[in-house]
Amino acid sequence: MERWKPSVTVAAIIEREGRYLLVEERTPEGLKLNNPAGHLDPGESIVEAVVREALEETARVFTPTHVVGVYLGRMQRASTGEDITYLRFAIAGTVGEPVPGRVLDEPIERTLWMSLDELRACTPRHRSPMLQCSIDDHAAGRGFALDLLHMHESVKLLHK
Numbered sequence: 001m002e003r004w005k006p007s008v009t010v011a012a013i014i015e016r017e018g019r020y021l022l023v024e025e026r027t028p029e030g031l032k033l034n035n036p037a038g039h040l041d042p043g044e045s046i047v048e049a050v051v052r053e054a055l056e057e058t059a060r061v062f063t064p065t066h067v068v069g070v071y072l073g074r075m076q077r078a079s080t081g082e083d084i085t086y087l088r089f090a091i092a093g094t095v096g097e098p099v100p101g102r103v104l105d106e107p108i109e110r111t112l113w114m115s116l117d118e119l120r121a122c123t124p125r126h127r128s129p130m131l132q133c134s135i136d137d138h139a140a141g142r143g144f145a146l147d148l149l150h151m152h153e154s155v156k157l158l159h160k
Helices: 046-058 118-120 129-139 153-158
Strands: 006-018 017-025 030-034 037-039 063-075 083-095 108-115
Touching: 006 046, 006 063, 006 129, 017 046, 017 118, 017 129, 037 046, 046 063, 046 083, 063 129, 063 153, 083 129, 108 118, 118 129
Parallel strands: 006 083
Antiparallel strands: 006 017, 006 037, 017 030, 017 108, 063 083
């Protein structure tokens, strides 16, 4: 029997004055909204991954402050029928202004700031149900210290 391996992802939860920074990205299902998010790369910590993904997708430097939550979710791609389970680490933090000359990674179309009400009003456009869950948890004040996340040195050594 093949071992089940969920896809490990990270998501940046960025709020400023009641609005959340999101990305609009091209997917096989069309334009969707998401947190700045992506997959954990070999040899990097969860915090390193979320900083990298936020920069790639927003062109802004992300400074993590705390863990919002860890989410397990499943989706089936309408376009292919592919069944994927994601283990998502949502990390809250702040960003500065866009880095001059930095472009957004493919397939990001644009970034936008949305209120909770605006976000809740467009759930069919969410890439994942974990988007709303993690933002609702942030808005409710949920959080854990970053030192909750540990990475043993063997992970870095394996990928040098």
